[in-house]
Amino acid sequence: MRTEEEMADEKAIRKLIERQFGCLSWSPGVSADWNTFQLDFLSGAPLYPAIRPVKQQSVNAFIERLSELAKTKILSFHEKVLGTEVRVFGNVAIAMAGCETVENETEVSRGVEMLLLVKDAGQWKIAGQAWDSESDEVKVPSYLSG
Template identity: 55%
Template sequence: MTLDERNEDVRAIEAVIARQFASLSWTHDISADWSGFAADFLPDAQLYPAARPVQRQTVEAFIERMKGLQGTTLNSFKEVVLGTDVQVFGNVAVALAVCEMIENDADVHRGVEMVLLVKDEGAWRIASQAWDTESLSKPLPPRLLGLIDERLIGP
């Protein structure tokens, strides 16, 4: 794999992650793009949310849970990528994404998403994804803070 090919793969994976986060965002007037969110996953992809004990979810179950929150406890939700670290080898990749979530236009949280991707027929798709949220007892370590593009941080 040439450096240009690797850089192209990294850009494509970063686009998948950015698209995924953007499609999951909604406001009072605009719904999330649920089909756009689901499109980047393989059919049997597994998600592992931050809640414990760990419970595997399908993409469909995750979407249904989020739809239930939209307009009830979460009137608005925005998730943006603050920085990534992507490692590619052939047709497999892992991506680490530091993100910011803004709930109800006020509550700001940061988290880390770990994404396993595979390239199939020229397109990168998500095979599995797990995430956790920063807290006072679990701050982002310096290495992950170093990935953050400060220009992308919200209000």
């Protein structure tokens, strides 16, 4: 049986994930909330996008790349959480989030994001994040697809 503290931690992590995905939405005239997005990460947290070969990216580099794409190629971007799975042990946690993105109002894609989280001074922060995109061979699992 889970304690009240474990349930509160899981709720806080789910809220953090929802906030992260919500910050990454923009449309013409409305920019993403990059400041809030960045605040949920520990300093130096690595990101590992779906592209291969694997290339580690900093949060700042990720923001810069998406900010440029928002001006040129991806004029609108909306991302939403489909489902999450969270496991907490003390001050560490892992979370999986199924997500759906819509680029330029027409291009829909889905994927899964994996997050490593740590709790410090009562706040959960992302220590690292990696993600992959759904394909014909690899589908978002039903427990993460809403």
